Amino acid sequence: MVYITSWDEFVDRSVQLFRADPESTRYCMKYRHCDGKLVLKVTDNRECLKFKTDQAQDAKKMEKLNNIFFTLMARGPDDVAEAAGKDQMEPQATKKGRGRKQ
Amino acid sequence: MVLLQPDPFLNELTSMYERSTEQGSVWVTLKRSSLKSKVQRNKMKTAGDSIEYRCLIRATDGKKTISTSVGAKDHQRFQASYATILKAHMTALKKRERKDKKKAAEGAVSKKSRQVS
Numbered sequence: 179m180v181y182i183t184s185w186d187e188f189v190d191r192s193v194q195l196f197r198a199d200p201e202s203t204r205y206c207m208k209y210r211h212c213d214g215k216l217v218l219k220v221t222d223n224r225e226c227l228k229f230k231t232d233q234a235q236d237a238k239k240m241e242k243l244n245n246i247f248f249t250l251m252a253r254g255p256d257d258v259a260e261a262a263g264k265d266q267m268e269p270q271a272t273k274k275g276r277g278r279k280q
Numbered sequence: 281m282v283l284l285q286p287d288p289f290l291n292e293l294t295s296m297y298e299r300s301t302e303q304g305s306v307w308v309t310l311k312r313s314s315l316k317s318k319v320q321r322n323k324m325k326t327a328g329d330s331i332e333y334r335c336l337i338r339a340t341d342g343k344k345t346i347s348t349s350v351g352a353k354d355h356q357r358f359q360a361s362y363a364t365i366l367k368a369h370m371t372a373l374k375k376r377e378r379k380d381k382k383k384a385a386e387g388a389v390s391k392k393s394r395q396v397s
Contacts (some may be wrong), residue, residue: 204311211301214372234373241363244310251312251335252355 181228185239188229189246192220195227196250205247207240216240281338282346286358289337289348290365296341297369309338315349 182188196203203222209215217230218240231237284292296306313336314321324331335355338347350358 200312204309206307206309208305208307209297209370210305211297211369211372212303214374216370216373232374234370234375237366237370237373241366244363244366245359247310248335248350248355248359251310252333252350252352 180226181230185229185236188218188220188227189243191227192243193246193250195220195222195225196247198222200250218243282344284346284348286348286350286354289339289346290358290361292346293339293362294365294369296339296344296346297365300341304342307338307340307342311336311338313349 182191192205196205199222203220206219206221208217208219213232215230215232216237217228219226219228221227293306293308300306312333314331314333315336316324316331321331332351334349334351336347336349338345340346
């Protein structure tokens, strides 16, 4: 399991993963109150990125990440606010985006 | 697997968190899905229709699984409620005390050594 230590790196790589394959990428979160631990996992069934923490400040960051993923998933990976700075590729409306580019 | 509407899902999720304070975990998974089969998707693509994507959210406490599907219209509202639930329940995580250097030096050595860098 690939545990990422830097939050920003985790966010960047997971958004990249999602944009590359939105159909099969999923974002999982596991919370254990008794241990006070939170683990996040983003995988596209080929590659897996994980992040674990026991810090309250990371919960806030996770909420922002939740927002990012919600928007990406519900709207389609062409959300304008996300595209700025995160992606150099042309935003694609369809899931794989190969048909319409030509 | 129980498929619910967003609001009952949030209520169930809250009770899941409340039930697993002493032991157990809560898993929440987010995935994009158009909820159509591949054949239908291809048909819609060739017909020129835009496919409406929804965000599938599943939650489980190890025994029971609930799920809901949220579209672009309701995702803002769902997101806000979901964030509130998380904030309310994730209380077991540690808070960093950077300002109280005295305290850190005296007592809480364990917190410093467990910092995630």
